[in-house]
Amino acid sequence: MSHLRFDPLSGEWVTVSPRRLGRPVTASAEGCPFCPGGEGSEAPDPDWDVAVFDNRFPSYGGPGEPLPGLGPGYAAAPAGGRAEIVLYSPRHDVHLPDLPEGKVRLLVEVWRHRTEVLEADPAVACVFVFENRGRDAGQTIGHPHGQIYGYPLVPPRLARELERLREHRLRHGACLVCAIRAHEAGGPRQVDREGGWLAFVPFAPRFPSEVHLVPERHVGELAGLGDEEVADLARLLQRTVRRYDGLYGAPMPYVMAVYQRPRPAAPEGLWHLRVAFHPFLRAPGRLKYLAGSESAAGAFLLDASPEDMAQALRAVRL
């Protein structure tokens, strides 16, 4: 099993999973563990549209083992929780933008359902749905898929957001994300909208052409979405990825993540659901690297203005 270690200097936990070093890395369909029917395949046999199963090399959860001897003076704990794989299609070459609209809706419904299942696990402090798309975003198996982590702790970034939301509510008696969404609607950073969902480049993003999708209704989690809101989100998700792929005429490597209420820690009503895309190309063929300022100092540098990026994304022909 993985274990958690506390870093006293940053005040953050990291997860150590030595077993994951042996996980497969395969871009092509040959030997792909996510193509159904192949030898050693982890995917269920067809016929299915979206498949979910436990990650065979989990960062969280998995079989328990005693903690290694770490010596005194530091804190460590078993990394309970969950790690699931979500296959978007049985086919190796079908990406999110290629799916029929109904299948994207089904995917969001699967996220919603799995969130409810994982939240019922007392070992889970935060359900995090995400996709690493493309090798440059850390995708190790080329078959289009997302992942769901049931973190055993609220991860650092969400913990900080929770504090900011709490502080804003105390000061202003209102939701910070509601205020941001209202401010962005119809402004120079808006990219797209669908029903109550707004897609925009945030005022101070960390990644070039970062896009957030935020519902108008103050709702904290996928489980709180109605069917119409799910359908709207599915359409907007798909259009957003098509915009990214059209931006530089090549599949955009990105991390997509669903920020929903870390349920045990955040009281009902405090959180506001959003989906965020972190794209890794800063120009055609040029990757955004997390260099010294970002990775060592935590200070993010952008070399394009968010307003220009929003305009470029709006201008993509769909």
Next chain:
Amino acid sequence: MSHLRFDPLSGEWVTVSPRRLGRPVTASAEGCPFCPGGEGSEAPDPDWDVAVFDNRFPSYGGPGEPLPGLGPGYAAAPAGGRAEIVLYSPRHDVHLPDLPEGKVRLLVEVWRHRTEVLEADPAVACVFVFENRGRDAGQTIGHPHGQIYGYPLVPPRLARELERLREHRLRHGACLVCAIRAHEAGGPRQVDREGGWLAFVPFAPRFPSEVHLVPERHVGELAGLGDEEVADLARLLQRTVRRYDGLYGAPMPYVMAVYQRPRPAAPEGLWHLRVAFHPFLRAPGRLKYLAGSESAAGAFLLDASPEDMAQALRAVRL
């Protein structure tokens, strides 16, 4: 000029520098702006050993321009400060491990001197010396060089460390980094030592084979080092890079950063100087990507144990 934007959701500033999109990207010596004597070279003419000059595409400082119209509701500010380039050698193919020992010592002395100069600038809140080595660490010009930022604000990671150091001192009346160094000396994560400097893999690192170099004496900044301590650091720096290059038999892409006291914010005595290496290879030929958990949730995953990585680094033949 670049400008700063405040992200209300994370509580962190990001820096937007649209002019930097036009900066050169050249791995080879041909057309290298850092090779002296070439057409359009930014480097001073030889003869020199280490050269320092202003970054022509600075993230901080540079000519002032009015802020773009950003609309109400958000905070922005001009990104004052400084951004300097430090060339390790006039030669395009001489990396830190190839330099004569005396030249590495000179490099550390240059860091110390520039830190004192930049700290005297009232626009500078934190002097940050770093190197992005290799394309995968964000190095855009192949000529071996480091950089020095004079940040106009204390960057997020150092701000958090400052709080942790303050808290530890309040609770225990002592320095957290002194305690960590004492704990690591002679332990399973020690990699090397030179004089009072200890090189070790931290208990809970964020990068595989991350190494910290920490002096035994409680000193907060480069300017506080004696000549002997500088010479020891230079030797240990060079050996550490040689260990990295030997680890997988290939030049290791890394970010190296000097964490010194953010002078206006940190009272004398609170900070403890260290140099940290963030290497980007997690196995031979395999990059550590900052995927969904790291880049979106801020939760770092390691697939090798720090104790194993320390052993592998110790075992490298120098």
